[in-house]
Amino acid sequence: MIGLISATSAGAAARDRLAAAWPDRTRVYEGPVGDAVRAAFAECEQLVCFLATGAVVRLIAPLLGDKAADPGVVCVDEGGRFAVSLLGGHAGGANELAREVGELLGAKPVVTTATDAVGVAGLDTLGLPYEGAVAAVSRALLDGEPVALEAELAWPLPPLPVAERGAYTVRLTDRALEPGPREVLLRPPSLVVGVGASRGAPVDEVLELIESALAEAGLSVRSVAQLATVEAKSEEPGLVGAAEQLGVPLIAYPASELAGVAVPNPSDAPLAAVGTPSVAEAAALLGGGELLAPKRKSAGSPAMATCAVVRRPARGRLAVVGLGPGARDLLTPRAVAELRRASVLVGLDQYVDQIRDLLRPGTRVLESGLGAEEERARTAVAEARAGHAVALIGSGDAGVYAMASPALAEASDDIDVVGVPGVTAALAAGALLGAPLGHDHVSISLSDLHTPWEVIERRVRAAAESDLVVTFYNPRSRGRDWQLPKALAALAEHRAPSTPVGVVRNASRPDESSRVTTLAALDPASVDMMTVVTVGNTATREIAGRMVTPRGYRWQASTEEGAR
Known part of the structure; x- marks a missing residue:
């Protein structure tokens, strides 16, 4: 919870904006400022104080305890110009909170933590103990x-x-x-502790068993990711309490799944009790990994708990990131976050150059030239399988004629995959042209490098007959100069010569150009691979120099009647 404290009417107005934007994250503290700060400091994980930094320093100084436990504190000045990360930049999340507050209020975030200032990942911000x-x-x-x-x-x-x-x-x-x-x-969360317990097993006995098993195997308790058991024991107080004290989840599996896991030490007792010859070893091994500590029993008499320890293999992470059409302000915040999170970046050299300044120091860059899409996809997946955090980049949206499909064709379920959407060329071009995609539309690539022309032509004719607005990607290159005229001819069989056509080159880049012409007047020779061509449907009109496709035919009819 974020505590909000203010002293003046201007501060209260900004405070209320935050409270309205984050109703489930914030709590407003009223009354004398000193009392409000002290109460919020004790009760909240973070504070936003609409006060002078000096005043906040004096108020919180007597309250400071431990760096790892103190809340993060952000100060916003009376004019709402700055959001200052004052305390707990990393541990308390104040640096990120300052950025969020700044974005919402239009204030400049002020972060003085050294690692954040120079773009180096802080060792205390990696999400690991x-x-x-x-x-x-x-x-x-x-x-x-x-x-x-x-x-x-x-x-x-x-x-x-x-x-x-x-x-x-x-x-x-x-x-x-x-x-x-x-x-x-x-300390990576690499260890899974499988646990079994008799009814009424004490928490202390379970914890002592886990800690002794880890110590004997030379393993750190801080790397335990979860406890695992059988469903019949998922509410056993001793296991639930042990997981709570370790600060990890307790995962439970059906006995039928555990019974199918090959283990070195099966037993008749759990088979009779819960339906599987192994609980501790089978639950630990179910997700795969190396058995580091075989089943052992607790020291009680009788022994009321068993445990086994497995090291799970790391799951690499592949983020497939769309960079948008080129302009920096059309690169999404999520894409930026993934670029900064990745230790390995894979991409086309010219796309890497677009975002090289966003990469953190230490990022390993694997770049290649045009025409190596499959090689880049294989490289990215291989790096993720090796346990790395990888970003594979493409222009526009990575899932539209870009790197997502070849990468996911290579990837299996042994890595985590994250897709980051981007502004694709059809949308960037559409925004420049007006509203050509206001109704049903289709995108078709005219490149026959990977798709036979017969298939492409069949799709173009289907779009023409269906009266869909068509956006052509990869319309024309030096070696492919005949496909666009054939595609336009197919559309012309179903559309008037006056049908509006939008031609956009290098959308959102410094040398962008856009124009609206007609199906009859378009010169294919003016188009290249950096161009997107959008052909309207039978309802598309040019209005004040812009392409407009009505949202619906009924709406178009009513609009025309109103105009009459």
Whole structure:
């Protein structure tokens, strides 16, 4: 919950805007400012104070406790010009909150955390538990000193500007190690603990068993991702309580699924009790992985719990990102976030150049030239399978004549895939032309490099007969100069010579151009591969130099009657 505190009418007006925009995230604190700040500090995860920073500093100074537990605090000035991340930039989420508040109120976010200021991923912002000399290693990263990354297992980390060797170390490990004086340990959630329990098994007995099993195997409890058991034990208080104390979910599987898992230590007792010869080992192994600690029983007499530990393989992450038509302000915030999250970027060289300045230090860039789409798709999937966080980029929307389809044809269910939509060329061109896509429409690529011309022509004729607005992608190149005239001729069999046609080149880029002509007047020689051609349907009109396709034929009829 975000506590909102203000002292003046101007502050209250801005406060109320936030409260209205985020009704489920915010709580307004009324009354004397000091009392309101103290109450919100104790009750909320974050605060937005519409007060001077000096006043807030004096009010919260006596309340400060632990960096990891204090709420994030953002200050907004009386004029609403700045949203200042004052406290808890990383741990309290104040840096991101300042950006959100700034976007909503039109204020400039002020973030002074060093890693955020220079674009380096903070070691305490990676979403992983961490131990060790975070400040010293972060300072070394910022100063450009050599910092080594020693990843004992693959994990989709964001980019870090690390070297092969260095006086400082970032170690990714689930082993029970103590960090060195110049070392940070990152704890990936790689361990699954399978647990079984008799009815009434005490929480303490279950926890002691889990901790002793991990210690004996040399594993860190901070890398436990979940406890797993059989459905019949999903509400067993000892297991539920152990999961709560460890801060992880308790996952339960049907006995029939567990019974199909091959385990080294099956037993008749659980088979008779819950319908599977193994609970602990089978539940831990069900998602795959390496059995690091076979089934063991708790120390009670009689033993009331069992557990086993498995290291799950890392799931790499592939984000397929559409960059839009070219203009930076048409690149979505979600696309920017994925570009900054990826440690590996794969893309066409000219597209990489468009967004190279957005990449974080340490991003590995794998770029290639025109005509290597399948190779880029295979490379991106292979990097994700190796456990990396990968962004595969394409222009427009990555799912429209771009990289999503070849990449997903290569990918299987062993990686996580995220699609990030982008503004595709038909939409960018349509916005410049007016409203040509106001009714049913279709996009057709005239490139026969991957699709036989016979198939393309059949689709063009079907669109012509169906009276659909048609947007042609890849309309004409040096080696393909006859397809566009044939496609236009097919449309001309069903549409008047005066049908409006929009021609847009390099939409949203510095040298963009757009014009509206007619089906009879369009010169195919004026079109190239950087052009999108949109042919209207029988209802499309040119109005004040713009292409307009009515939203519906009834609406068109009523509009025409009103005009008469």
